[in-house]
Amino acid sequence: MFNGLRIGVTGMQTSQKVMDNVADQIANSTTGGYKKKEVRFGDLLRNEISRSHAAVSENAEGASIGIGSRALVSKTNFTQGVLKPSESPFHMAIEGNGFFGVMTAAGDLLLTRNGAFSMSADGALTDGEGNGLVYESYVPAGSIGSYDGMSISENGVISGRNDRGEVIELGRVALFQPGAEDGLISLGENKYFLPEGMEMANSIDDAQGFGVIRHKHLEESNVDIAESMTEMILTQRAYQLNAKSITTADEMLEVINTII
Incomplete structure (x- = not known):
């Protein structure tokens, strides 16, 4: 359960970093010669799931669960602008x-x-x-x-x-x-x-x-406004999803504490 909280928190932090990068792209979309940076999601350490931990299908090979995400700045995109x-x-x-x-x-x-x-x-x-x-x-x-x-x-x-x-x-x-x-x-x-x-x-x-x-x-800048706006919307949805997962995990912990 605590892993669920941790995953939600790291997801929100990652989404915020991606959103900051998107905001920087949009702000510099008219800056001459500007080259956008690419930020992507990456998994933190993954824990393998064995049959002693949970019921796992015989067809599930290498089943694992992550403990969060992080923002990865892969590189600056040097493609030429118009x-x-x-x-x-x-x-x-x-x-x-x-x-x-x-x-x-x-x-x-x-x-x-x-x-x-x-x-x-x-x-x-x-x-x-x-x-x-x-x-x-x-x-x-x-x-x-x-x-x-x-x-x-x-x-x-x-x-x-x-x-x-x-x-x-x-x-x-x-x-x-x-x-x-x-x-x-x-x-x-x-x-x-x-x-x-x-x-x-x-x-x-x-x-x-x-x-x-x-x-x-x-x-001109090599920023595609339409692409950046789409990425912004997707990042907002990811942020909301992670926030919801934290709320859900908190409610489940509250129920468990009540039962105990």
Whole structure:
């Protein structure tokens, strides 16, 4: 009977964690480059049922009963979101594999799929938090903003027109691909940190295996609102079911105590 209470409690706790994750998905459904996390139910320790404990059918092999559930965060889902057009000359999106690299003020390299970059006052390409976009520059630092008609090719080459109207190459955006995406550490704000010792390739040294850059596009979140709403309803029902099981177990204990 006490196991029944324990199972109901762990079920409610698990449902709450799943609901928190669903709420986070819905809240970030319009956040550029956001990648949803997958949370699933998992059994706690299972106890085998033998014929000395209960009447078990001869056809029931390996019969057992769980003692509760827990929430399992399997991994971040890095599937690509829909690409939408943008008017900004500094916006870009990756179609296929790869991440943009941004450098923090402390010198740490972070990875992101959010290509909503802008030109800072000192002529650097930065994200919304002021972290600098990692790219190979062919012109003096801070001068890229002085060129007109800036465009970015599929392989990341940045071009612009000089004072004589000539199109010249200004630099090349670097894309990065970790050895195992599941090993990336999420820092929030659509940014990921590479664990120490993990290998990482970049498109400057070898462009094979990377996606293409779409200039004047942004990648939307990969959250499916309909799917998230369905998951929310199912999780609510699971929460209610576990709450009901606790109520039922409590009523049964009350009856037993009355009899005794």
